[in-house]
Amino acid sequence: MEPTDDNSGGTGQQADSRTDDEYWRQQAEASQDAVRRLTARLRGRDDRIALLEVAFSRTMIMHHVWAAHLERKLERLRQPDPASHGRGLPPEHGHESGVAVRLPHLTRTLQALFDVMQEYWSEWDPDRPPKSSTVARAIDEKLGLKGQANGEASRSAQTFAAALRPDSVNEADGRHR
Numbered sequence: 001m002e003p004t005d006d007n008s009g010g011t012g013q014q015a016d017s018r019t020d021d022e023y024w025r026q027q028a029e030a031s032q033d034a035v036r037r038l039t040a041r042l043r044g045r046d047d048r049i050a051l052l053e054v055a056f057s058r059t060m061i062m063h064h065v066w067a068a069h070l071e072r073k074l075e076r077l078r079q080p081d082p083a084s085h086g087r088g089l090p091p092e093h094g095h096e097s098g099v100a101v102r103l104p105h106l107t108r109t110l111q112a113l114f115d116v117m118q119e120y121w122s123e124w125d126p127d128r129p130p131k132s133s134t135v136a137r138a139i140d141e142k143l144g145l146k147g148q149a150n151g152e153a154s155r156s157a158q159t160f161a162a163a164l165r166p167d168s169v170n171e172a173d174g175r176h177r
Contacts, residue, residue, distance in 0.1 A: 112142035117164045129169045136161035 103110070116138050120130040136153030139161055140146070145154045153161070 109143060113139065113160055113164065116142055121164065121166065126168075129165075132158070132161045132165060135164060 116135060120135050120138065124130055133153060136157040137147070139157040140153050143157070145157055147153050147157075148155070152158070
């Protein structure tokens with residue numbers, strides 16, 4: 001037996017279809033809300049990941065900078081820089097400023113020459129440099145050498161005095177061209 005009233009069967013389907021439409025609309029809205037929430041969470045995580053990448057980059061850069069700084073410092077300790085103005089010279093040399101030189105040994109002659117160089121050339125007036133003859137006589141005195149018969153310093157002391165003379169003084173007065 002089939003019902004003969006078409007209205008009763010049709011309203012039931014319309015009600016079911018409205019219920020189904022409403023159900024799927026609510027499901028779609030719930031899904032869109034879930035997608036929005038997850039998207040916002042992913043953006044937040046992406047922002048945190050970007051901040052972590054920046055922090056890691058900065059840490060890595062600082063590590064490399066610090067490592068390079070320590071390597072340069074160790075290198076300076078191993079091989080003193082000529083422009084270090086005497087830093088690195090052992091205290092027994094007695095020179096507060098000047099050029100640091102690493103020597104396998106120090107002879108009395110070299111020590112005397114360094115002392116004379118320190119005395120005459122550490123604080124000299126560029127307009128009035130020490131005379132070579134004065135420096136040569138000081139070398140004779142330090143080394144116990146005899147001067148020449150004519151009163152000049154020994155030839156060895158004159159040679160040492162010329163070696164101690166700064167290049168800038170030699171260039172300015174035209175010597176050794």
